[in-house]
Amino acid sequence: MxxxxxxxxxxxxxxxxxxxxxxxxxxxxxxxxxxxxxxxxxxxxxxxxxxxxxxxxxxxxxxxxxxxxxxxxxxxxxxxxxxxxxxxxxxxxxxxxxxxxxxxxxxxxxxxxxxxxxxxxxxxxxxxxxxxxxxxxxxxxxxxxxxxxxxxxxxxxxxxxxxxxxxxxxxxxxxxxxxxxxxEKQALVTQPAKPSAATILAHKPVALIPPTTLKRQHQNSTRKLHRSIIGTKQVSTAQKMELIE
Structure with missing residues (x-):
């Protein structure tokens, strides 16, 4: 003792x-x-x-x-x-x-x-x-x-x-x-391990896209997707309303 x-x-x-x-x-x-x-x-x-x-x-x-x-x-x-x-x-x-x-x-x-x-x-x-x-x-x-x-x-x-x-x-x-x-005892301070290249790549930061840009991209995609319909003179009023919505 x-x-x-x-x-x-x-x-x-x-x-x-x-x-x-x-x-x-x-x-x-x-x-x-x-x-x-x-x-x-x-x-x-x-x-x-x-x-x-x-x-x-x-x-x-x-x-x-x-x-x-x-x-x-x-x-x-x-x-x-x-x-x-x-x-x-x-x-x-x-x-x-x-x-x-x-x-x-x-x-x-x-x-x-x-x-x-x-x-x-x-x-x-x-x-x-x-x-x-x-x-x-x-x-x-x-x-x-x-x-x-x-x-x-x-x-x-x-x-x-x-x-x-x-x-x-x-x-x-x-x-x-x-x-x-x-x-009282000293707290043990441990140094963080150096990350490997694979870890760095796996956690590569992704650039954030502003909401306004996302909205604009969505609108452009929608226009391209429905351009043939919108550009057709014979499109009905109901179809136009559906596209607008």
């Missing part, structure tokens, strides 16, 4: 059920297929934005530091930059926390073929009492020009360092991660 690696750091037994519900909602918004043929791949995945991997600990509640996310699909890069902040005031941390880490992931997913690739990066441990005057930056590379859905997640991990050893805080139940951006 695409999110398996993230689940090792952000544990929540309800995650699979909640994520399945979100994917079902995305499927129901597929407007390109009729009911019974709808797919997640063609649904509206923007509803995944803000999804919390750990329902008990919401990312934006424990991390209030301002940050920006920039993704470049063509180059295959994603950057998250935090403005300068003081962790002691911008983070809500569990008891015994001395340090924290930031985690950035990108999942490239095709829901039809089940082809997935996951990329992640983790900062080093950052002391809780250190003011980040220069802010904080996370950079991640992935496959350039990947046409699949790209899902960006950002998380925070709390740890305690004691006697030089790193310990999880209560088995990671306070760690938080959420989907912060969803970049």
């Amino acid at each position: 695409a999110f398996k690696a993230s689940m090792e750091q952000f544990r929540d037994k309800t995650m699979y059920r909640r994520l399945s519900s979100q994917l079902l909602a995305a499927l129901q918004q597929d407007v390109s297929h009729v009911r019974g043929e709808r797919t997640v791949e063609n649904g509206n995945l923007q509803g995944l934005k803000g999804f919390e991997f750990n329902k008990q600990t919401r990312f934006h509640r424990v991390c209030r530091a301002s940050h920006q996310v920039q993704l470049n699909r063509e180059k295959g890069t994603v950057d998250v930059t935090f403005d300068k902040f003081d962790p002691r005031y911008e983070l809500t941390v569990p008891k015994h926390t001395t340090h924290f880490k930031m985690m950035l992931t990108v999942h490239a997913i095709n829901f039809d073929t089940h082809q997935t690739d996951s990329y992640s990066t983790l900062t080093s441990t950052i002391p809780l009492h250190t003011q980040l005057q220069d802010g904080l930056a996370l950079h991640l590379d992935f496959k350039p020009n990947d046409p699949r859905h790209l899902i960006v997640s950002l998380g925070i991990i709390f740890v305690e360092i004691l006697d030089g050893r790193e310990y999880e805080i209560k088995a990671g139940i306070h760690n938080a991660m959420c989907i912060t951006r969803v970049y």
